[in-house]
Amino acid sequence: MPGVVCNLWKNSSKFSGINPGFVRLIYGSGEKMNEDRLYIEQFLRGDEKGFEMLVKKYQNRVLNIVFSLIGQDRESEDIMQEVFMKVYHGLRSFKEQSEFTTWLYRIVMNTAYDFMRKRKNFVSDEAILEQGVAAHGGPKDVLLAQEKEAMIQKALGSIPVQFRAAVVLKDIEGLSYGEISRVLKCRIGTVESRIFRARQLLKETLLRMGGMTL
Amino acid sequence: MNACVKVKNLLSRYLDQETSQADTAFVEAHVHTCPLCRKELSALAQVKNVITTRQRKALPEEYVVSRLREQLDAERVMEQQPSWLENIGGLSRKLIPVPVGVIAVSLIFFMLISGQQVKSLEDSLLNADSTTTEMALDVILGE
Numbered sequence: 001m002p003g004v005v006c007n008l009w010k011n012s013s014k015f016s017g018i019n020p021g022f023v024r025l026i027y028g029s030g031e032k033m034n035e036d037r038l039y040i041e042q043f044l045r046g047d048e049k050g051f052e053m054l055v056k057k058y059q060n061r062v063l064n065i066v067f068s069l070i071g072q073d074r075e076s077e078d079i080m081q082e083v084f085m086k087v088y089h090g091l092r093s094f095k096e097q098s099e100f101t102t103w104l105y106r107i108v109m110n111t112a113y114d115f116m117r118k119r120k121n122f123v124s125d126e127a128i129l130e131q132g133v134a135a136h137g138g139p140k141d142v143l144l145a146q147e148k149e150a151m152i153q154k155a156l157g158s159i160p161v162q163f164r165a166a167v168v169l170k171d172i173e174g175l176s177y178g179e180i181s182r183v184l185k186c187r188i189g190t191v192e193s194r195i196f197r198a199r200q201l202l203k204e205t206l207l208r209m210g211g212m213t214l
Numbered sequence: 215m216n217a218c219v220k221v222k223n224l225l226s227r228y229l230d231q232e233t234s235q236a237d238t239a240f241v242e243a244h245v246h247t248c249p250l251c252r253k254e255l256s257a258l259a260q261v262k263n264v265i266t267t268r269q270r271k272a273l274p275e276e277y278v279v280s281r282l283r284e285q286l287d288a289e290r291v292m293e294q295q296p297s298w299l300e301n302i303g304g305l306s307r308k309l310i311p312v313p314v315g316v317i318a319v320s321l322i323f324f325m326l327i328s329g330q331q332v333k334s335l336e337d338s339l340l341n342a343d344s345t346t347t348e349m350a351l352d353v354i355l356g357e
Contacts, residue, residue, distance in 0.1 A: 055282060056275045064270050077273070084282055145269070152268050170230060171265040177232050196226040199261045206264065 036100040155205040163198035
């Protein structure tokens with residue numbers, strides 16, 4: 001049958017939210033709906049499994065972005081939860097004028113910014129470093145890895161939040177400059193300069209802290 | 215030197231594979247011959263690598279989903295509970311202004327009465343006969 005594309009979804013853990021052997025027939029242009037759109041449609045039809053699949057897909061990405069921005073474990077989880085609650089309540093009015101990820105990451109950024117504005121007295125990076133090392137008396141390489149992690153987080157925390165956001169979206173999440181510009185609502189040139197400045201500052205800080213040698 | 219300045223401004227973008235073909239070729243050709251720019255590129259690449267390869271946190275899938283379910287269920291319970299106003303019932307709600315009005319009228323009445331009494335006291339003091347006033351002064355002055 002001309003113009004018919006048959007997609008057989010594999011029964012892997014990635015697609016466990018969709019019934020095994022699910023077959024989607026696409027007529028005409030052959031344009032393939034992406035996975036996120038499928039989950040959103042599923043949710044909008046009243047099946048909350050669609051929302052759960054979105055959560056499972058993005059929860060760790062959101063968590064890592066937030067943690068890189070604020071540097072606190074428990075608060076990162078709370079913010080992540082708040083992000084997905086906003087997604088749940090806002091999904092019905094999400095008009096799909098942008099990619100779901102653009103919309104999601106914007107919510108992540110705004111929620112994290114709100115937290116940072118309200119909690120200016122959060123635990124310092126030195127305290128995080130000390131807690132991390134003291135609480136986990138284990139093998140030396142584990143301690144070293146934790147120290148390195150704390151050092152990286154301290155370095156990230158030392159740069160302005162706008163630079164931090166850009167470099168996190170680029171190097172943690174792997175977004176392109178164009179995608180970052182849509183999330184942060186700024187020009188691509190601005191994204192480039194923020195990432196450039198972020199890396200310059202991180203280089204200086206990491207060299208000073210001994211977290212890097214040239 | 216101009217080439218070094220131009221290349222340094224392109225290095226971050228080059229690392230992210232966001233340069234045009236022409237700029238990519240320019241950077242690669244220059245870095246091949248310039249040790250300073252090569253060192254700078256290496257440093258930026260290390261910084262990028264440090265961030266890119268840092269440990270990623272991961273939570274169990276069902277943990278996050280179940281927490282969200284709990285919070286959503288709690289929200290639904292709150293939405294279903296009527297507010298204290300709804301609990302009162304229609305007729306009772308209409309009667310609420312009555313005692314409020316009674317209290318307001320009582321307060322106004324009390325204020326008016328108090329005002330009259332103060333005025334009466336002032337008048338009596340002003341109009342008191344001289345004998346009474348002199349006697350009061352004698353007492354006060356101890357004569």
